[in-house]
Every structure is written in C-alpha cells, then in structure tokens.
Amino acid sequence: GIVSKRPIDIIFHSFGLIDGYDLNTIEQYRNLLIELKLPVDNWFKVIKNSDQLRAAVIELDSDRHTFPYGTDGAVIKVNQIQSHELLGSTSKFPRWACAYKYRPEQGQTVLKAVTIQVGRTGVLTPVAELDPIFISxxxxxxxxxxxxxxIDRKDIRIGDTVIIEKSGEIIPAVIKVNLDKRPKNTAQFDLYSHVNGKCPSxxxxxxxxxxxxxxxxxSPACPDQLIAKLKHFGGRKMLDLDGLGISVAEKxxxxxxxxxxxxxxxxxxxxLANMELEPAKLNSGVKSKPRRFGEKKAGKLIESIQKSKDLPLSSWLHALGIPNLGESASKECSRV
Ligand SMILES: [Zn+2]
Incomplete structure (x- = not known):
C-alpha cells in the first residue's frame, strides 16, 4: 500500500506507565531510551532558569532547520517526574508541559491571478494563484x-508582490503586499466584477x-457545490467513504x-471502475496523470458506502452539512 512506499519513521518523547525502571527525571527517561537504542528527538537540553530557557528556545530555532524532519515549535517540560503529579492537569492539558510555537515561515512572490472557488454552501472564495515558491x-x-x-483591508491586487506565510498543515495565506514592488496600472480587486456577477461553476x-x-x-444545481458536498458527505468524521476524494467526486x-x-x-x-479521472492540480502546481478508477478501488468504495448504512445517527447528521451542525452538535442532537 501507500505506507510501504513512504518513508515512515518514529521518535520517542513521552511515556504512559513505566514498569521495572526507577526514573526520577525526563532526562533519565531520555537516557534510558538511548540505552535501549530507541530513536529520540535530535535536540534536548536541561535548563535551570528563565534566562536559560529563553536562550535555549532561540538556539533551537536556528538548529531545527537542520533536522531531517519538519518542526514548528519547542516543548518545555518540568524535569522532575514527581512534580508532574503535584502539578496535575487542566481538562485538556498537563500543567507540567507546554509548547512554544515559532513564527511561521514567510516568503515573497508574485500574485499572477485570482481564481474563485465555490464551496459546499455556495460561498465564493477568492484564491491567489502565485508564482511557485518553496516555503516550509x-x-x-x-x-x-x-x-x-x-482583500480590501490588505489592498491586494493582481500583479502585486505579496508576502505569504505557511506553518505546518495550515493553508498558506497572503499576509500583506510589498507596495515598493507594485507595478503601475494595477486596479483594486473586485470579486463581483471579476466574475461578471455570475457563479464561475x-x-x-x-x-x-x-x-x-x-x-x-x-443555485441548488451548482456542480462545484455538489462536488464539495460529496467530499464532505464522505469525510472521515462523516460517512468515512473510502476513496471518495476530490477527483472522484468531480467525475x-x-x-x-x-x-x-x-x-x-x-x-x-x-x-465506478470505468470512470476516467481527470488529472488533479496539486497544490504545488503540478498536474497528475489521467487514470482509470479501476475495479479494486471501486470495490472498496462500494463496500464503505454499504457499511455507512450502519453508522450512528450523529455521523449521518454531520454528513448532511446543515449550517452550524458540526461534529459535537450532531452528537448532542442524536443523544437527546
Ligand atoms: Zn454555482
């Protein structure tokens, strides 16, 4: 499967229950992992005060770019394991550990065009088409x-050089315009006139x-809305339909x-098997090849469609995509 083709690795950094070892600190725990030849994170430091903490966070920020994996922050933990119980936790997080997030990476590139996407609820979202840039x-x-x-607030215009930001899994966003690089004869962007007042789909x-x-x-018959509705309908937390991605929904x-x-x-x-899928435009701007859906994938999709009939009411409510009825509201509604 896909997993065997992708290089997957693991690092150990926390524990649940420890049996058979007498450990007093996180440092001792990490040394034990190394002794047992288990992989640990590249960077670790024991610090004694807030000055050392500040220095360590800054040092890690420059070192982390040399790691073989992506990082977006530092985790700061109380070293004494005995204190963990004493400090306890809130309803969500332990009080003896916290994360520090670094500023997301930024880059400058040219905004070549603006395209308009039609979402599940019919909302038109403007999307910046950029000169490709390598970031994070x-x-x-x-x-x-x-x-x-x-767009008005940032006065973003087609042809502008823009500063974009990307952190981890988050969708890249345009932060602001570099006005020094604005070409002559640019016009303010107006979504309504850009699409001549008509839905692009x-x-x-x-x-x-x-x-x-x-x-x-x-329009209830809008194709792009229906494509987005199908994708939502088959989402992992809704009916969890195996293989109902964007290109299948589109076809x-x-x-x-x-x-x-x-x-x-x-x-x-x-x-389903005979469907010829259009090449997908990936986020990097590269197009994938056209391909037949095939018997195996079609079989899996049919199977998960059948299985979804036995899913709880809450999954079905969530799948319907009623405004303001998200995951927890769906659960609550089906409970009462
Ligand atoms: Zn439409």
Missing amino acids: GTTVSRATLHNQDE CESNISREEGFTAWRCN LVTSKLVKHPLDLFDLEQEQ
Whole structure:
C-alpha cells in the first residue's frame, strides 16, 4: 500500500506507565531510551532558569532547520517526574508541559491571478494563484484570500508582490503586499466584477446578504457545490467513504452519475471502475496523470458506502452539512 512506499519513521518523547525502571527525571527517561537504542528527538537540553530557557528556545530555532524532519515549535517540560503529579492537569492539558510555537515561515512572490472557488454552501472564495515558491518544506503556488473584505483591508491586487506565510498543515495565506514592488496600472480587486456577477461553476447570478461579506451562488444545481458536498458527505468524521476524494467526486458530478449525495447508494461497481479521472492540480502546481478508477478501488468504495448504512445517527447528521451542525452538535442532537 501507500505506507510501504513512504518513508515512515518514529521518535520517542513521552511515556504512559513505566514498569521495572526507577526514573526520577525526563532526562533519565531520555537516557534510558538511548540505552535501549530507541530513536529520540535530535535536540534536548536541561535548563535551570528563565534566562536559560529563553536562550535555549532561540538556539533551537536556528538548529531545527537542520533536522531531517519538519518542526514548528519547542516543548518545555518540568524535569522532575514527581512534580508532574503535584502539578496535575487542566481538562485538556498537563500543567507540567507546554509548547512554544515559532513564527511561521514567510516568503515573497508574485500574485499572477485570482481564481474563485465555490464551496459546499455556495460561498465564493477568492484564491491567489502565485508564482511557485518553496516555503516550509513544500512548494506553494496557491493561497487563500478569504473574502472581499480581507482583500480590501490588505489592498491586494493582481500583479502585486505579496508576502505569504505557511506553518505546518495550515493553508498558506497572503499576509500583506510589498507596495515598493507594485507595478503601475494595477486596479483594486473586485470579486463581483471579476466574475461578471455570475457563479464561475454554474453561471447563476451571485448575491450577498446584507451585513455579510461573502458572495454566494444560490443555485441548488451548482456542480462545484455538489462536488464539495460529496467530499464532505464522505469525510472521515462523516460517512468515512473510502476513496471518495476530490477527483472522484468531480467525475461523479460531471458525468452526471450523481446529482445528490444519496445517489451514491445507487452506484454500481462497474460504473465506478470505468470512470476516467481527470488529472488533479496539486497544490504545488503540478498536474497528475489521467487514470482509470479501476475495479479494486471501486470495490472498496462500494463496500464503505454499504457499511455507512450502519453508522450512528450523529455521523449521518454531520454528513448532511446543515449550517452550524458540526461534529459535537450532531452528537448532542442524536443523544437527546
Ligand atoms: Zn454555482
């Protein structure tokens, strides 16, 4: 499977119950791991006061870029294990450990164009198409611009050199414009006129509720909305449909095999297997190859569609994508 093709590694840094060893400090625990030839993190320091703590956090920030894995912060722990029990924990976190997050990495690149994405609820989101830039270990060619208000506030224009930020798994964002590099004859960006007042997916007229910043497509037959709804419907915390990714959802909608999420339950394995998937545009700007979905994946998807019928009510409520009915509200509603 995928796992065997990807280099996966592990480092040990914490423990649950320790049996058979008498350990007083985190330092002793780490030395034990090394003695047992278990992999540990590259960087560790015992510090005695806040000055040393500050110095260590700064030192780690420059050292961490040489590690063979990505990092975004430092973990600071009380060394004496006996004190851990004494300090206890809040409802979520222990009081004897905390994380310090470093500033996300930034980069400068040119905003070449703005494209508009239509989401599950019909909201139109402007997306920055960037000159690809390598940042935080990945190539970034797109960043979210959130909405018209954000664009106005930062006065972001096509052709601008922009400063973007990316940290860990978070979607890259445009922080601000480098005005010194603004070319002549740029125009303020207006989402409504950019799409001529029409949804880029279905060409229905777009509208905006008073007091709201988001422009919306209100057509119930909008293909991009349906694609996003399908993806949500099959999400891991919803019906957990194996293999219903963005390109499969796209093909199901464009080939008109699915006009409503519930149509998934009428699909046959052969129909699915014969689907030719469009090349996907990856975040790095690279396009993948077109490919047939195939019997094996089709079988798995059909199987998980059948299995989803036995999932609890809360998963189904969540899958429907009713506004403001998220994971915990769905659980609470199905409980009462
Ligand atoms: Zn639409």
